Amino acid sequence: MSAARASAARAASAARAGPVTPGPAANDVVTTGFFRARGRRMSKPAIVGLMLPFFSLLVFAFLYPLMSLIAISLTEPQPGLANYARVFENPVYATVLLRTLRIALLVSLLSLILAFPVAALMARSKGPKLALITACILLPFWSSVLVRTAAWAVLLQRNGLVNGLLTGLGVTDAPVKLLYTQGAVVVAMTHVLMPFMVLPIYGALRNIPTDLARAAAICGAGPARAFREVTLPLALPGVTGGFILVFLSALGYFITPSLLGSPQEMMIATLISQQIRESLDWPFAAALVGVLTLFVTGITLAFGRLFRFDRLMGARA
Amino acid sequence: MRPRGLLLDAAVAAILAFVLVPILIVLPMAFSETTYLAFPPKGFTTGWFAEFFDDRRWMAALRFSLEIAAATALLATLVGTMASYALLRGAGAIGTAFRALLVGPIVVPHIALAVALYLFFQRTGLGGTRLGYVLAHAVIAMPFVVLTVTAALASVDPGLEDAAMICGASRFAAFRLVTLPLILPNVVSGALFAFIISFDEPVVAFFLAGIRDKTLPRMMFDDIEQNLTPVIPAIAVMLTGLSVAVLVSAALLRRLGRTKAAPAGE
Known part of the structure; x- marks a missing residue:
């Protein structure tokens, strides 16, 4: 979720950053990518002083709490991996893990299918049309997740609009159960997360020179072949970045599955919440958090290059 | 415009409808006189806003x-x-x-x-x-x-x-x-x-x-x-x-x- 918003913020500011003007070369420290140091360097103590609040905040309210929670999963009730063994060996919990993976993958795939055409049209549009599409994508982006989840709760309820349509059109005789099903979770999560896939793909597509498609055509490639062999490989970093972004967000999603899903078919975030609020089993909940965090961190490290801000956020492909 | 371009336009319009319609359907329900969520909304009232600000x-x-x-x-x-x-x-x-x-x-x-x-x-x-x-x-x-x-x-x-x-x-x-x-x-x-x-x-x-x-x-x-x-x-x-x-x-x-x-x- 937040990752996705980062991409929005970045994409929104991409235009503003404009062409990078070269700074004075003498004392420039050129680091790669977006956070390139520019201008006269400051002294070490000044830099440390300015960064200290940032590091204090992130260590105090992010790193340390997370590490101590994972420490609990490894030390309580006895030191060892017993809590983790329980996560993977108990069929109930293993099923939750697999279901979470499956739903997250499905949501990412659906998002990709929906996001790609939007991004493609954005990349070839200009002026008011581009502004209109961007607004349509950005508005839900910055509107509350709760509002959007509530919208689906309303649409899918027993006497809701979707059931009204289904019975009205004669597809079903009586209202069917739509709310509190996996289908509801998948549809609503796709709705919430899809816009987050659009911007990274758009960022990649926009940076492909139009000359390349023309060159492919001159060389005799049909539109399909030009797309497959020229556009797609060049857009791949953006597509992969967006896909992973949505996939990671979906893995840990809490609000939508908790409100629209069935209690019998939980995803991992809802299970964590249940372990803490109902079973009060902290060590086990900590192990679930550990599994989720390690998995997500692993994917991030594996695809680390795609997570460079300048790549992901659509600044340049 | 070439037909392929029109096809893309139509597909994107449908996708954007999927993005926007659920939100646009819920908003008018705020003005419904019913105590449950009804679409289309019945009557017109700003009572639910008052309910929020009075609570x-x-x-x-x-x-x-x-x-x-x-x-x-x-x-x-x-x-x-x-x-x-x-x-x-x-x-x-x-x-x-x-x-x-x-x-x-x-x-x-x-x-x-x-x-x-x-x-x-x-x-x-x-x-x-x-x-x-x-x-x-x-x-x-x-x-x-x-x-x-x-x-x-x-x-x-x-x-x-x-x-x-x-x-x-x-x-x-x-x-x-x-x-x-x-x-x-x-x-x-x-x-x-x-x-x-x-x-x-x-x-x-x-x-x-x-x-x-x-x-x-x-x-x-x-x-x-x-x-x-x-x-x-x-x-x-x-x-x-x-x-x-x-x-x-x-x-x-x-x-x-x-x-x-x-x-x-x-």
């Missing part, structure tokens, strides 16, 4: 959320701007640690952060306090502030600051008098983002909530889970209005920032 619990949640969001915006913007500036003036090896820590709150699921902070705050006495919420939300909002501010800093000609310092200004004076005015629109838009992120944040607030103090998203969660009255669409109307206002002001600020920060002759 002590909703009002307390609104005030609580506004306080936390304002403090979060202030903290995240101050800390984030300081760090961004240091980063772009040569942080070297610290910069690597900075980038790693910055990506942390983006990729680690909020549920993990929420649970970790819940336990940590219980143990340190920050549980249920405003400070606890503000620290948590500042961690979540920080990356957005840094992204917005570094983008602005990168487009300011560093020569301007050098010139000020050669003329005898201290580093701080050069920043305050030369660089800050140029990046101010983006700093403010970063603060707006931080505000709305905190104001909308449902997951951490869900776990940190005490019995007494609840944020607006937490109250909405409870209402959606339990009875789903037209108060929710009424709040949705107001929240969507707020989102639009923030987006539009951020866009205007960016435009202002672009004209301000653009090097001469561009």
Whole structure:
């Protein structure tokens, strides 16, 4: 979720950053990518002083709490991996893990299918049309997740609009159960997360020179072949970045599955919440958090290059 | 236009409808006279807005959320701007640690952060306090502030600051008098983002909530889970209005920032 918003913020500011003007070369420290140091360097103590609040905040309210929670999963009730063994060996919990993976993958795939055409049209549009599409994508982006989840709760309820349509059109005789099903979770999560896939793909597509498609055509490639062999490989970093972004967000999603899903078919975030609020089993909940965090961190490290801000956020492909 | 282009237009129109229609259907329900959520809405009343503003619990949640969001915006913007500036003036090896820590709150699921902070705050006495919420939300909002501010800093000609310092200004004076005015629109838009992120944040607030103090998203969660009255669409109307206002002001600020920060002759 937040990752996705980062991409929005970045994409929104991409235009503003404009062409990078070269700074004075003498004392420039050129680091790669977006956070390139520019201008006269400051002294070490000044830099440390300015960064200290940032590091204090992130260590105090992010790193340390997370590490101590994972420490609990490894030390309580006895030191060892017993809590983790329980996560993977108990069929109930293993099923939750697999279901979470499956739903997250499905949501990412659906998002990709929906996001790609939007991004493609954005990349070839200009002026008011581009502004209109961007607004349509950005508005839900910055509107509350709760509002959007509530919208689906309303649409899918027993006497809701979707059931009204289904019975009205004669597809079903009586209202069917739509709310509190996996289908509801998948549809609503796709709705919430899809816009987050659009911007990274758009960022990649926009940076492909139009000359390349023309060159492919001159060389005799049909539109399909030009797309497959020229556009797609060049857009791949953006597509992969967006896909992973949505996939990671979906893995840990809490609000939508908790409100629209069935209690019998939980995803991992809802299970964590249940372990803490109902079973009060902290060590086990900590192990679930550990599994989720390690998995997500692993994917991030594996695809680390795609997570460079300048790549992901659509600044340049 | 070629038929393929039309096909793409049609597909995108359908996809955008999928994105927008659920939200557009819910908003009018705020004005329905029924006590349940009806579409199309029956009659017209602004009673559900009155219900929201007359209810002590909703009002307390609104005030609580506004306080936390304002403090979060202030903290995240101050800390984030300081760090961004240091980063772009040569942080070297610290910069690597900075980038790693910055990506942390983006990729680690909020549920993990929420649970970790819940336990940590219980143990340190920050549980249920405003400070606890503000620290948590500042961690979540920080990356957005840094992204917005570094983008602005990168487009300011560093020569301007050098010139000020050669003329005898201290580093701080050069920043305050030369660089800050140029990046101010983006700093403010970063603060707006931080505000709305905190104001909308449902997951951490869900776990940190005490019995007494609840944020607006937490109250909405409870209402959606339990009875789903037209108060929710009424709040949705107001929240969507707020989102639009923030987006539009951020866009205007960016435009202002672009004209301000653009090097001469561009």
